[in-house]
Every structure is written in structure tokens, then in C-alpha cells.
Amino acid sequence: MFALAKYDKAREIPLSEPVKLALAAHLRRFPAVDITLPWDVPTGKPTTVRRVVTSMWGHAIAANDCNRNYWKTALKHRKVPRGRYENGMHELRHFFASTLIDQGESIKAVAEWLGHTDPSFTLATYAHLMPNGTARTKTVIEGLYGRRDTHSGPAGPATAQTAE
Incomplete structure (x- = not known):
């Protein structure tokens, strides 16, 4: 049906x-x-x-027939491990989501693509895949300052005072 x-x-x-x-x-x-x-x-x-x-x-x-008769058979022929939860059809969904996140797609957009009604569920499921905050933050700030003279900050030339 x-x-x-x-x-x-x-x-x-x-x-x-x-x-x-x-x-x-x-x-x-x-x-x-x-x-x-x-x-x-x-x-x-x-x-x-x-x-x-x-x-x-x-x-x-039928979904179960597809997994059992087609997907698992293809994995077997390619000598890919195929357990109950390992490399199942649902893994394609996780691959899709993780690829979107890796490429910088927003959690809101990923949630919409996956059909999640609440992006917080998507975030909780895939938070471990989010880019490293420290490295990303440094890159963002370096990009901001990299657009200006290397000795200037957002307010103009930097001044440093040193104790003698």
C-alpha cells in the first residue's frame, strides 16, 4: 500500500x-x-x-526489501561491512547531513532538508560534527583584520605602549 x-x-x-x-x-x-x-x-x-x-x-x-535485497547485496559485492546499524540505508541520511554541515550549511537549513520540525533536534543530533569553535573563531577574526592594514584594528592604527 x-x-x-x-x-x-x-x-x-x-x-x-x-x-x-x-x-x-x-x-x-x-x-x-x-x-x-x-x-x-x-x-x-x-x-x-x-x-x-x-x-x-x-x-x-518495500523499504525493508530494498535494504535487504538491494542495498545489503551491493555492500556485500563491494566487501563493505554490513551490520544491522552499520552502513544501512539510514547511514545515507547521516552522510547527507554531515556533508551539509561540513560545507557550512546552517542547522536550520539542514533541519529543513531532513524534515525535522525543530532545528534544536538537528543540532543535538549533529552537534559533534560542528566545526571546531576555536579554529573557526580565529579564522573569522583573522579574516576581519586581514582586510585592513596588518597594523590596524577596527578603529585605526594600533598603538602599543611598552614599559621601559
Whole structure:
């Protein structure tokens, strides 16, 4: 059956240009397939949805089947460790979030991309990935002063008094 994702939330995910190009290439090779299943409950109203990813027989893939039959099989062939929590499909979500944080995306934006309603949850989950405060602070201040004469501060030339 078809249903909304966790917590009954519909999500729109904006795609970057390289992802759009990869998706277009995939769709040229494997065209989307219309699949009709009941909505929300097994006896629900039949609903047709165009699926981009299907089984080799053109059927919908259940999440658990995707993980077990496709993802874990691919990991096995590449000799990548595959435990219950190690390198599972959910790890892709964490990889995505950590990449955004590493590249300086705001916690608010990361929360929106992940579908978190409260950015404080995102911050609590990924705070350990935040850039080192000391190094970042030094870089920010050095950048501020680096835009001026090296002997000048925000208020003008620096003066130093020394005791003789």
C-alpha cells in the first residue's frame, strides 16, 4: 500500500543539477512505471503513483526489501561491512547531513532538508560534527583584520605602549 512517510509528512526535496542529470539518465535507461496500490490501509482507495525506482519486475519495492535485497547485496559485492546499524540505508541520511554541515550549511537549513520540525533536534543530533569553535573563531577574526592594514584594528592604527 502507499502512505505518507513517517509522521504523515509529505516532503519536497529540491535537487541539485548533478542529481537532476543523474536522475534523467536513470529515467532514460529505466523509465518510470505507474503502480496502483491501496492508499494508507490494505483496503484503502486504489491510488496510482509513478515510481522512479522499482523492482526488476516493475513492482513497488518495500523499504525493508530494498535494504535487504538491494542495498545489503551491493555492500556485500563491494566487501563493505554490513551490520544491522552499520552502513544501512539510514547511514545515507547521516552522510547527507554531515556533508551539509561540513560545507557550512546552517542547522536550520539542514533541519529543513531532513524534515525535522525543530532545528534544536538537528543540532543535538549533529552537534559533534560542528566545526571546531576555536579554529573557526580565529579564522573569522583573522579574516576581519586581514582586510585592513596588518597594523590596524577596527578603529585605526594600533598603538602599543611598552614599559621601559
